[in-house]
Structure formats: structure tokens, C-alpha cells
Amino acid sequence: MLRRIGWDDAFAGAFRPYHATDPRVVPGRIARVDRGGCELLTADGPVRAGFTGRPATDPTERACTGDWAVVGPTADGGREIRALLPRRSAFLRSGSSKSARGHVLAANVDISLIAVSLADELVVSRLERFVALAWAAGTRPVVVLTKGDLASDVAHLAADAQAAAPGAGVHAVSALTGDGVDRLAAQLRGASTVLLGLSGAGKSTLANALTGRESQRVQSTRGRDGRGRHTTTTRDLLPLPEGGVLLDTPGLRGVGLWQAAEGVGATFGEIEQLAQGCRFGDCGHRAEPGCAVLAAIEDGSVPQRRLDSYRKLLRENERLAARADVLLRAEQLKEWKRRAAQGRWESDVKRGRAPGSGGRGSRRR
Numbered sequence: 001m002l003r004r005i006g007w008d009d010a011f012a013g014a015f016r017p018y019h020a021t022d023p024r025v026v027p028g029r030i031a032r033v034d035r036g037g038c039e040l041l042t043a044d045g046p047v048r049a050g051f052t053g054r055p056a057t058d059p060t061e062r063a064c065t066g067d068w069a070v071v072g073p074t075a076d077g078g079r080e081i082r083a084l085l086p087r088r089s090a091f092l093r094s095g096s097s098k099s100a101r102g103h104v105l106a107a108n109v110d111i112s113l114i115a116v117s118l119a120d121e122l123v124v125s126r127l128e129r130f131v132a133l134a135w136a137a138g139t140r141p142v143v144v145l146t147k148g149d150l151a152s153d154v155a156h157l158a159a160d161a162q163a164a165a166p167g168a169g170v171h172a173v174s175a176l177t178g179d180g181v182d183r184l185a186a187q188l189r190g191a192s193t194v195l196l197g198l199s200g201a202g203k204s205t206l207a208n209a210l211t212g213r214e215s216q217r218v219q220s221t222r223g224r225d226g227r228g229r230h231t232t233t234t235r236d237l238l239p240l241p242e243g244g245v246l247l248d249t250p251g252l253r254g255v256g257l258w259q260a261a262e263g264v265g266a267t268f269g270e271i272e273q274l275a276q277g278c279r280f281g282d283c284g285h286r287a288e289p290g291c292a293v294l295a296a297i298e299d300g301s302v303p304q305r306r307l308d309s310y311r312k313l314l315r316e317n318e319r320l321a322a323r324a325d326v327l328l329r330a331e332q333l334k335e336w337k338r339r340a341a342q343g344r345w346e347s348d349v350k351r352g353r354a355p356g357s358g359g360r361g362s363r364r365r
């Protein structure tokens, strides 16, 4: 059962020490996180478990859909999350104004399925962004061209998509007629897959075709409050009929390029390869003498458009990184102020001056 939802020897190895310490713990895969707890799939089916202790200050260390967790019993007959097993891959969202560090949107993903509608014009630069993001998250991109029934020259469009996504599989499907769905399903068998793509690209329709609607409704046992069984939808982690899971967390759909820097290299492999041959190590491929990239564009072996989107993606990443930097500094400053205040309070306590410490002076804080 666990293997069908992504469990393997490596996770089993990471889990062993926890089991050796307390044989009552079991592994579970997080299907959804909410306030105070989460739903997990375990060998015994879906369960609910609570978080104990304070949430990690670093949001990337907090539980998210796709995580493997160590689940143990509580004294009052409920269940609690004891630990998370180390992640294999993770999608991070760029920090909000509250926090500079990224929240994790999905963990332990093998394949990023990038949905592109054949009913709309192919925007190559956008596809490249998704591909870069997929690589950067530690996943393998697979492009799925949806709504095949609405396009006439599918082969041509598939070739364009393939050119924009070297190293990625490209599949055309129609959820309406069912064309290509089985072939795609075979590619995803046993893997943990996320669906990426613009709104309206056909992700939900495809998810239904791949999972069968039935699998979206599962029974969950309430452990903590003991209110018995209730029906819930594990919308975020959908088991596939032939093994493997589809992760479909809401935030993932509009995911940004937080961590795409590494992915740029993988997406634009041919440009980075050529750049090795440039005369200058820090060549910007603009007008430098001995630039191998410009030479390749001159002789037509690399389209100018590829270099343009490469530069654009790099610029965008720099902007994101700079913004993250500013936020991080602001957060560090806040933390430093908090500690300074704490230190002041503690020394006041020692001198018997802090409020509530029995001293006379009360200090405004």
C-alpha cells in the first residue's frame, strides 16, 4: 500500500531510527495540511494527526503536502506528527512580506507535469519558465499538450514544445476523447507528480481523467477529537489507479520562479554549453569578442529567441534574489530586536526590576 503512494527503501531507511526508538510509530504521507494538523495516508488508510509543539520558525521546515511523516500515538488516544523525513525535492513559493524564506508547496515530487493548452497559441518563453522551475525543484519536467481535440497540427506544435523543453517528454492528450491519456498515465506510473500550468490549461480535467473522480473522495478517521468518521476530500494528494500520486495543491498553480536559478542551466543547456567556449569567463554574450554563443546565433544553430529568453529568465531571477535578500535582512533585523529586548528583560529580571518579577520598577515594553 505505501509503495503505491511513493514509499521506497530510502524513505524506509530514514524512518528506521524513529521506529527503533518507539515501535508504535508508523509512516504516513501528508495529503493536506490545515490549522493544527494534517491528513495523511498510511498503510491503514487515511488518518488525521495533530502537530505538537511550536511550528518551526523556518517555514521550509514546516509540514506540507507530499511530506513523509513519522506518526505516533498521543496519550489521549489521538495521533501526532513526531518528525518529517528528509525531502527529496520541494517546490518553494517566494516569501511574502511576512517572511523572506519560501513556503514549501509540495514535497517529494518526481515529475512536474506542465499542462499547455493546444487551444491557445504556444508561448514558448512561458513554457521555458515552467521547465526551468521543474528542474530547479529537483523534478523531471514532462510537457502535456492538452485539448488535442481542438488542434489540427498537433505534431507541429509538439515539435515546437519539444524544442523549448529539451530533455523533457512531450505528450499530446485529449481528456475529452481520452486520446493519449493511457500513454501519459504509463509515464506517471509509480511516480509522485505535480500539475503545473496556467489557469484554464486543463489541469483539473486531466487530473480527473488520470485519477478517476472516485479516488478524490476518501474516508478519513478523526483521531484527535474522536468524533468518528467523516468524509473528506484529499484534494491535494490523489492516488493514481496504477500506483503513484498526483499532487495538486492550490498554491502550486500560480507558482513563481523562487528557486529557478539552477533550472535555467538545465533548460538552456545548449547555451550554457556553448558559453564554455567563450573567450571570457564572464562573457555576457552581447558584443564580446570571441563569444561562442553569438557565433552560434550568427550561423543559425541557435535561434536568437532562445538567447533572449535565456537572458530574460536570468534577469528575472536576479530581481527575485535581490528582493528575497531585502526581506531576509528585514527579518534578521526583527529577530535581532526581539533578542535584544529579551536580553534587556532578562537582565532586568536579575536586578529585580522587570514587571511581574517582584521588583518596584515597571518598564514600558
Ligand SMILES: Nc1nc2c(ncn2[C@@H]2O[C@H](COP(=O)(O)OP(=O)(O)OP(=O)(O)O)[C@@H](O)[C@H]2O)c(=O)[nH]1
Pocket: 115, 146, 147, 148, 149, 150, 173, 174, 175, 176, 177, 197, 198, 199, 200, 201, 202, 203, 204, 205, 206, 253
Ligand atoms: N475540448 C476540450 N476541452 C477541454 C479539455 N480539457 C479541458 N477542457 C476544458 O478547458 C476548460 C478548463 O479546464 P480545467 O481543467 O478547468 O483547467 P485548469 O487548468 O484546471 O484551470 P484552473 O482550475 O483555473 O487552474 C474547461 O472548460 C474544460 O472543459 C479537452 O481535452 N478538450
Ligand SMILES: [Zn+2]
Pocket: 275, 278, 279, 283, 284, 285, 286, 288, 290, 291, 292, 293, 294
Ligand atoms: Zn559569450
